[in-house]
Amino acid sequence: MQPKLKSKVRCTDGEVGEVRRVIMDPLSHDISHIVVGGGPGDVPERQVPMGQVQAVTEDAVSLRLGMGEYATLPAFKRDEYVTTHEVEIAHLEERIHVTPGEVLVPFPELEKSVKRRTFFANFTHAIGFLIGFPLAFPVLRYLMKPMYSPFDNEWLKIGNSGKIKQDDVGVQFKYKRKIKEAYMPEQEIDKNVWVLKATPKVLEAIYQGKDMEFRDSFGKHIWTNKKDVPYIAFSGKCPHLGCGFKWRTHKTLGQVFLCPCHLSIYDAAGKVLDGPAPRPLDPLPIKVTATGDITIIDMEFKAGTKAQVRIV
Ligand code: FES
CATH class of the missing domain: 1.10.287 (Helix Hairpins)
Known part of the structure; x- marks a missing residue:
């Protein structure tokens, strides 16, 4: 049973308040903490890890702690969290059963x-x-x-494939790029891509039997990613709203790319498994030399659209 809002919270030696909020782990979608407040005296709300919860009944939550230990738990910092009204979490109600009230997730x-x-x-x-x-x-x-x-189609060296130790595992490569925007002076910005050494199964899911061509805004051919070259680079920006994403282990889906902003989830081939993302991850032109040096053309695409529209 999951803790309910307003349930009484009891330590081993007395009552300390009631459940005011619950905090959800954005990766596992389980409740990670309860926030307890409203106890006797002017005590701050405290954040109690679920590991300290001994039992949950219909109207009460029993903690393993005494009141002395409870008083040493960290005070709840509201500004480090957002509510699930502020971030979109797909199928939330199927995963967490706290009604009515606020479910929080850590601020991305x-x-x-x-x-x-x-x-x-x-x-x-x-x-x-x-x-x-x-x-x-x-x-x-x-x-x-x-x-x-016109778009800058310069090849940028981002690292060496020796960094990739396992097939079908996303590895982040960071690099710097010079950008000149309108009347602003040229500046160097930090960027990243995710590179995979893909097995034939993942390559097939990405290329679906066809090489991938890249063209400039005038339709001129720039480069072709060959379908049998095992290295694939994905733009480091989530196609939903452009946040950075990570390679993570998901409780039920295994290893995936997960975007913490609105919890879009992609498989190793960049396919959307869950969340609001409107299209798969964006592959980039990639070249790998015989010595393993990886170069890419850094492209950016419009966020939030089903179709891939290049903007940089
Ligand atoms: S930016 Fe919204 S899910 Fe990634």
Whole structure:
């Protein structure tokens, strides 16, 4: 039985409050902690790991702890979590049975800097407006010309295949890329891709019997990934909304790519197994030399669309 909201919470030597919230592990979809509050005195809400729960009945949760030990548990930090109203979790109600009320999941690492990013985005817009408004159209067009330049199809070296020890296992390669956006000075940004040495079964799932061609915005052929070359590189951005994803072990699905933002799950071939992602992971052009050096063309695609639309 899972703990219910408002159930009384008892230590071995007395009552300490009631269940105020539950926290879900975003990987296993199990309850990882209960948040207990409303006890005697002005005590903060505390976060109790499920390992300290001895028994759960219809209306009470018994802990293995005494009240002294309970008082040493960490206070609950609300701003480190988001509710399942704020993040979309597919089939939540089939996995967790706490009604009614709030289920929390840890705030995705990648989103922790959102306020800062929003500030810089707004700041850039304001500066852009102030600069752009008094200028005549030709000047503006001159300033924005780089936005209309063709995609950069340069090959970038990202590492060596010696880093990949096992077939069908995602390995992350990090690299830096120089970006020039509109009137902003050129900057170097951190990027990553996931590379797999794929078995024939996974290659077949990716290529479905056909080589994969890449073309530029004018339709000119750039490169062909051959269907029998075992190395495959996936863009490090989730096709749902562009978050970074990880290679993880899932309780029932085994090893998968998992995106923590809205819990999209992909298999080793990049196919969507669960979650809101509208399309599979995006393969990139890849070359591997005889000495194992891996180069890719760094491409980015529009997030949230079923069709793959290149934007960088
Ligand atoms: S960005 Fe939403 S699931 Fe990855």
